[in-house]
Amino acid sequence: MITDRDLARWRLRSQLLAAPASTAEEVVRSLTAVQAENPSQSAWAVATRTASPRPEDLAGALADGRVLRIHVLRSTWHYVHADDARWLQDLTSPRVMPVFEQQLQPIADRLGALDDAVEAMLAESPDRTRSDLADGLAERGEPLTGHQLMLLLGRLEVLSRVCSGVPRDGEHTYALFADRVPSPRRLERDEALAELALRYFTSHGPATERDLAYWATLTVTDARRGIAAAGDRLDAFEHDGRTFLHAPGEPPASAAPAAHLLQVLDEMYRGYQDSRWMIDADGVVPKVRESAIGMALLDAQLVAAMKRTVTAKAVTFAVHPHRTLSKREMEAIRDAASRYGDFLGLEARVQFDGD
Numbered sequence: 548m549i550t551d552r553d554l555a556r557w558r559l560r561s562q563l564l565a566a567p568a569s570t571a572e573e574v575v576r577s578l579t580a581v582q583a584e585n586p587s588q589s590a591w592a593v594a595t596r597t598a599s600p601r602p603e604d605l606a607g608a609l610a611d612g613r614v615l616r617i618h619v620l621r622s623t624w625h626y627v628h629a630d631d632a633r634w635l636q637d638l639t640s641p642r643v644m645p646v647f648e649q650q651l652q653p654i655a656d657r658l659g660a661l662d663d664a665v666e667a668m669l670a671e672s673p674d675r676t677r678s679d680l681a682d683g684l685a686e687r688g689e690p691l692t693g694h695q696l697m698l699l700l701g702r703l704e705v706l707s708r709v710c711s712g713v714p715r716d717g718e719h720t721y722a723l724f725a726d727r728v729p730s731p732r733r734l735e736r737d738e739a740l741a742e743l744a745l746r747y748f749t750s751h752g753p754a755t756e757r758d759l760a761y762w763a764t765l766t767v768t769d770a771r772r773g774i775a776a777a778g779d780r781l782d783a784f785e786h787d788g789r790t791f792l793h794a795p796g797e798p799p800a801s802a803a804p805a806a807h808l809l810q811v812l813d814e815m816y817r818g819y820q821d822s823r824w825m826i827d828a829d830g831v832v833p834k835v836r837e838s839a840i841g842m843a844l845l846d847a848q849l850v851a852a853m854k855r856t857v858t859a860k861a862v863t864f865a866v867h868p869h870r871t872l873s874k875r876e877m878e879a880i881r882d883a884a885s886r887y888g889d890f891l892g893l894e895a896r897v898q899f900d901g902d
Contacts, residue, residue, distance in 0.1 A: 549786055551828040553798060554753055555847035558825065560799045561752050562814055563596035564807055571597060571605035572628070575614050579746045580625040580635070582817050583616050586719065588810040588841075588855070591890060593626065595807065600890040609714055612727045616711040616719065618701040620763050622646040632724075633707055633731035638739040640705045642764045647702040654695060661699055664689055666708060666723065673722040674712035680721065707731070737776055740765075744773030744792075748781050751814065752793030757821035789822065804846035806879040808853055808864060808887055811840055816849075831869040843880055850876070861894040862887065868900060 559565040568574045574596045575581055583589035594600035605626075608614035612629055619625050619635050622643055627635060651658065661684065668683045669675060675683070681696055691699065700721060703709040712722030724731075734742060747759050760770040774781065774792060782795045809815060816823060824832075826849045841853035843866055851868040864884050872880075881897050888895025 551825045555825040559847045567598040572608045575626045576628045578750045580627050582812045583624040583626045592813050617704040629728050630732050634734040634739050636707045669723045674720040740773030741776030745777045748792040749794040751818045753791035755789050755821045758819045761820035806883040807844040808883045863896040865898045
């Protein structure tokens with residue numbers, strides 16, 4: 548009989564944490580979308596799923612436009628492959644757009660002029676930062692607050708009119724979508740629902756229809772339509788009164804327990820809602836309001852909260868266990884920290900409660 552712990556381990560493999568990909572581009576394409584609200588920490592979310600984590604891997608894919616960082620699926624940033632950006636926006640934007648429109652209501656009568664101004668600036672000179680665009684709008688007599696500009700640009704991304712440009716010294720920039728993705732892939736709605744369901748359950752499974760609906764801001768009805776259209780390309784089983792879907796095949800064989808240091812926005816957490824807590828099979832994690840903190844997974848279980856602090860010489864991980872950790876488990880967490888430190892080119896330090 549399959550257990551919650553077995554499901555969590557299975558997800559490690561589906562999500563490439565236990566079976567890494569070769570490149571950052573492969574990771575993003577495989578997962579379909581990777582939440583990317585925090586650029587530095589989300590870069591690790593991608594890199595840790597590769598066999599040889601290197602900052603320049605994702606950076607190169609973003610620079611040449613193979614991977615985009617845009618608002619899609621939900622009203623927040625995600626990395627998506629350029630081939631997937633347009634059909635994902637077409638499918639999910641009807642339920643995401645109202646979030647932006649509601650918050651932009653106080654300047655609704657200006658949106659047409661603002662849209663035109665942003666597009667004109669990017670047509671004239673692409674790869675502009677948000678600060679560049681703010682200055683340009685002010686010069687045109689269309690000043691905005693920082694929050695308003697963020698919402699305006701997010702809305703234009705959802706409309707597939709702008710997207711991420713070539714980063715400038717690590718800073719996010721904007722460009723015209725048509726320039727970065729000159730031949731976008733488009734799908735009919737039912738075809739898109741089927742592809743999204745197939746790819747979500749392949750890369751995040753086993754998971755439930757409600758997990759998919761949450762992740763992609765779909766109605767449960769649309770999630771079910773996608774699952775039905777995917778047909779025998781997905782397998783399913785019953786567990787704890789729910790139906791879990793996954794790519795065809797048996798559960799992966801058990802592997803040596805490994806540790807992973809991840810942000811709380813990582814797909815292992817944020818990629819689910821209905822069945823999120825498979826990563827806490829023993830119920831040791833306090834179910835309190837989320838904070839902007841990381842997590843330490845050990846053998847696919849959330850064993851500790853983690854806070855990362857980066858300085859010029861070192862990255863320090865303050866680890867706050869939810870249960871007593873053995874010496875072997877603590878060493879596995881130190882190994883994960885060392886891998887993270889190597890990625891950043893910094894000395895890795897781990898501080899457990901009581902150290």
